[in-house]
Amino acid sequence: MSSPDVPRAFLYADPAAHSLSPAMHRAAFRHAGLRGEYTALRVSAGELGEAVARLREPGVLGANLSLPHKEAALAHLDDLSEAARAIGAVNTVVNRQGHLTGENTDAPGLSAALGELGVVFGRNETHPTNDPVVVLGAGGAARAAVYTLLGLERNVYIVNRTRERAEELARMPGFGEAKARAADPHELPWPEVRLIVNASSAGLDAPDETPLPGFDFTALAPGALVYDMVYRPRETRLMREARAAGVRAENGLSMLAHQARLAFLAWTGVDVPTGVFLEALEVAR
Known part of the structure; x- marks a missing residue:
């Protein structure tokens, strides 16, 4: 690591x-008039414990965590925020004088992104409280999505390649x-679904996946939205196929920006x- 004279933050993925993330946080340091460095580091699963321990060093602000570390990192931290503990996944580690706290900014980041897209939550005539939503995936990002959507009073169906993982996630306490609940695609009430959130890595750097x-x-409810947390490529196959059917689809760049702001x-x-x-x-694209 570089000199402790300059505050440093990292991405472990x-x-x-x-x-x-480096482009965003470097821009944030400049805007805030702060000296600071942000570096993306490739950290394997076997290296995670040692890498997290280095975050305790003087001058280190903390780190963002991405695949595959959001759940595994919990065992290496001193404390968790209420949301991180409930979700069971961490995407932001904060170093306070050698004490490491795990936080989850994915959940409020997703909520803010959906709100900007006009997704209405709560009881009203158009969107009754029990409107079902579908979350694709069962990893750390999916845990944040399910937590967010349950908190916004939606019944959530979790679809994952491994149903056991979906069933484990479905046991998250509701609000x-x-x-x-876990479900296979053929079990879902698609005509009632107005929101699909892809929280899996399917499509990441894989345009045909x-x-x-x-x-x-076309089986979805009128006015449905497909929100793909994947942001590279900017238009995934999931988004292309949804748009071709006349369904609105957006990528995860807005969520990425919101969660980054909260981490910073x-x-x-x-x-x-x-x-x-x-x-x-x-600019970075």
């Missing part, structure tokens, strides 16, 4: 080369009457506007 092969998007705030105490992160993403 495997792979890490595709990440746009109020909202519940989560989709988590819903052969799916008929946790590290520095400075709240940089989300627009700074979004502008950096546009």
